[in-house]
Amino acid sequence: MTQMLEMPRVQDCSVTGCGYNHDGCHAFAITIGLGNSQCDTFFDSADKGGLDTASAQVGACKRTECRHNEGLECHASAITVAPGLDAADCQTFTMA
Numbered sequence: 001m002t003q004m005l006e007m008p009r010v011q012d013c014s015v016t017g018c019g020y021n022h023d024g025c026h027a028f029a030i031t032i033g034l035g036n037s038q039c040d041t042f043f044d045s046a047d048k049g050g051l052d053t054a055s056a057q058v059g060a061c062k063r064t065e066c067r068h069n070e071g072l073e074c075h076a077s078a079i080t081v082a083p084g085l086d087a088a089d090c091q092t093f094t095m096a
């Protein structure tokens with residue numbers, strides 16, 4: 001039997017220069033990477049794409065130091081992404 005996992009929503013992303021951002025994140029799922037919890041899905045582009053709806057989820061997260069990270073998956077209820085030390089950083093990151 002396949003277990004359905006509820007992935008955290010990207011509740012808000014203010015990185016308007018990203019190709020997936022047009023009134024919110026339109027990627028199906030994003031990956032949060034190392035550094036300053038940067039969004040590895042960020043794509044600096046004027047071309048806009050992704051799904052029809054802004055319903056992105058966190059598919060994977062490499063920040064094992066975050067209190068919401070268990071087994072390389074995010075267990076926060078939702079996250080926000082905004083410019084930080086990188087062009088697009090997870091603002092919900094909390095050091096464990």
Ligand code: SF4
Nearest residue numbers: 061066069074090092
């Ligand atoms: S809240 Fe923590 S675990 Fe979730 S995506 Fe952000 S950095 Fe990763």
